[in-house]
Amino acid sequence: MALAAKIPYDHPYAGGFPGLGGQALPTDSDCLTYLAAVKAADGAGVEVGVAVAVDAFFRDTKAAGVFDALEACCILAGARTLAGALVPVVGDAPTNVADGFAGGDYSRTDGLTGDGSTTYLDTGRPQNSDPQNDAHISVFITASGTAASVRYAGTTDTSAGSYLLLYDDNSFTGAYVSSNSITDVSNRTGVNLVGGTRDSSSQQTARVDGVSNTTAVASIAPTTLNSYVFCRNLNGSPNAFSDATIAFYSIGTSLSLEDLETAVTNLINAIGEAL
């Protein structure tokens, strides 16, 4: 990585030094707004290389038609500090809910690692913020945890019987999306994107580590519980924690999990190359 790519993206010479050529800078207006918020939280702008990677993510998700489906979303990598990583890409996800995470849990290239016992993020997004038959949830995992049975994100409301959940017990790995039945992507470990989406009342799709499965599962009205990340929100309390490393999460309306995975994979790889 050239030294120029290490300059903060908003440095006067970020686009290049006079007489020494230039380099691309972020241009997407939503991305620039996000980068400014991250800078405010971090205390300094991210490097040009990171900023361009984030810009490509905004551009690619918009081109693929998945950006508008992201309603609560954080890129848990790239930012200089954990505070910057908790700045939402879109929506009003809380930026101040670290719930026990510390800077030592955060890697700019790999993401945020749970402790498997106490740490989680409250997305602030109730399950019923998205329509019963138009919802998704995803995390991007860069390192699997050691715990045998975990929930990477979501909700479990046992009284309503409606779950929005990313599930992994080393036998079943898959998702519930406004339902009480899992769509399993069998014999998979939860590394890379783990997601679930639903765009109809009759079926849901789960995607784990590059493989998708769609099954007939009737939808059930979503609940008012906020989705958590690194565990589930079980009837209002964090439960079944994961010690995986997660570099991205999103919740919102239905989308192409494959297109989202491509965009996030490119983003995390590009951040790694930039740093």
Place this chain on the structure above:
Amino acid sequence: MPDIDEPLPLPENPATVAELLPHLPVPYDYARQYACVFSQELADRLVEVQAANPEQFRVTPLALTDGTFMIRGAILSEVPNGLYGGNFARLDASRFDEIALVPWAEAVALLPQPDPEGP
């Protein structure tokens, strides 16, 4: 004559958060060995302080099976000026000797077992 910039040696077995006050922030790898364990009264006070300052980073105390509450010791790497510094400054420092530092594994063993309800 010790170097004026040399940090104070960290206590090997600190009993309470009060003992660590001169050392804060402590290194992450040191802090994560411990859990901060305290009474329900202090847990309620922490929640109250955080609720009054919703713009600051917060941490949720978790109930242990013996009636006490815990938060990760790792947060001591983020005070007084880090992630949790805003609310830390609003706590009553005179009561930090009531916050026990317990080895992490011992505190985790007192967390309620994962509830098998639902998926």
